[in-house]
Amino acid sequence: MSLWKKTVYKSVCLSLALLVAVTVFQRSLTPHQFLQEPPPPTREPQKAQNPSGHLVNPNSFWKNTKDVAAATPMAPPGPQTWDISSTNCSANINVTQQPWFQGLEPHFQQFLTYRHCRYFPMLLNHPEKCRGAVYLLVVVKSVITQHDRREAIRQTWGREQESGGGGRGALRTVFLLGTASKQEERAHYQQLLAYEDRLYGDILQWDFLDSFFNLTLKEIHFLKWFDIYCPHVQFIFKGDDDVFVNPTNLLEFLADRQPQEDLFVGDVLQRARPIRKKDNKYYIPGVLYSKASYPPYAGGGGFLMAGGLARRLRRACDTLELYPIDDVFLGMCLEVLSVQPTAHEGFKTFGITRNRNSRMNKEPCFFRSMLVVHKLLPPELLAMWGLVHSNLTCARNLQVL
């Protein structure tokens, strides 16, 4: 019986896929383009390729920071296009042979084994995205299966506007993706994603697995991409695909800012301690990071930065070994540049209140007054967006918390 159900389910899925395929063909895609498979990932151990890529002393994140900060302005201009065309990275045998390595959890072993593999080829690119005068680039971390979140964002805070910056330039949006983390999702979702990208032209995808620890790869890939393709973009908003953003307030906040400033603003944590409880999502073993606290960093749920700073950050990050938590890693890059991230009350990326049942969680006047609030899934986001943009009468001074 259940086998029969599975068969029916499979054929329904197949017909759906066929329908999409037919639609795509009608939209004048050549069969060759549509059937093009992404190059198979080659991560079999090959020749040792990166002799300097082994795990240096785990406590040496801060090495050379002074030299680097001094050298940054002298850095030569980078490539003009994405210059990585093959995935050519072998396991780092040196790390796997360390005595402490065997005691680590498997996902840390995997992270350390391929930590030196820094850049991957692009599967979907939009070199034209930043053409013209772009005031604010909205950059959203997403994964291949979360199509509904991208859709809701395109209808709400990610809506592109050619004069969204109020005479200061356009507002454009991109989504950052890796490849599907489950083998069985890969082939089907990849074709759907390519189709989605043909419709909207806003997907940047790289050939690395979309896993929690690879979020740091997403960070450095975006910074490199931005450095190559967006020399004139003034500001960046970067965030998750499950947050509420109020672009009107972002633009108002930016109105008296200059893109040359070292602007990096969000929900900033000072002296946050690495989490040592093994069952926590953010657990970090002592061999990976032994200091008592992290440098200041802004929660990755949503933050603003100036375009010029993003270009300098790219070079600063290139001097550090990858760290598995992406927003902490950015904090480390900022520290290389001696730039302090600025805290702002309007960014609520670590939750609004301690009380889950607080009426603030559903209060449109509160959302109207904020810049970023985590965490809203598509139906809630669409509903809240509607409320915030309705004829709402709000008290002048809303008591937050």
Ligand SMILES: *[C@@H]1O[C@H](CO)[C@@H](O)[C@H](O)[C@H]1NC(C)=O
């Ligand atoms: C991989 O890298 C090694 C060393 O850099 C190089 O000799 C080899 O040709 C590369 N292979 C591919 C397929 O790019």
Ligand SMILES: *[C@@H]1O[C@H](CO)[C@@H](O)[C@H](O)[C@H]1NC(C)=O
């Ligand atoms: C491993 O370590 C040795 C000795 O420190 C070094 O010569 C070699 O290049 C390293 N190999 C890799 C892949 O990092």
Ligand SMILES: *[C@@H]1O[C@H](CO)[C@@H](O)[C@H](O)[C@H]1NC(C)=O
């Ligand atoms: C990150 O992506 C690369 C390339 O797909 C993969 O080899 C590696 O295992 C991933 N790392 C983690 C920690 O998931």
Ligand SMILES: *[C@@H]1O[C@H](CO)[C@@H](O)[C@H](O)[C@H]1NC(C)=O
């Ligand atoms: C909202 O208010 C404006 C101005 O007060 C009015 O013109 C508009 O019709 C109102 N819209 C709705 C949906 O009530």
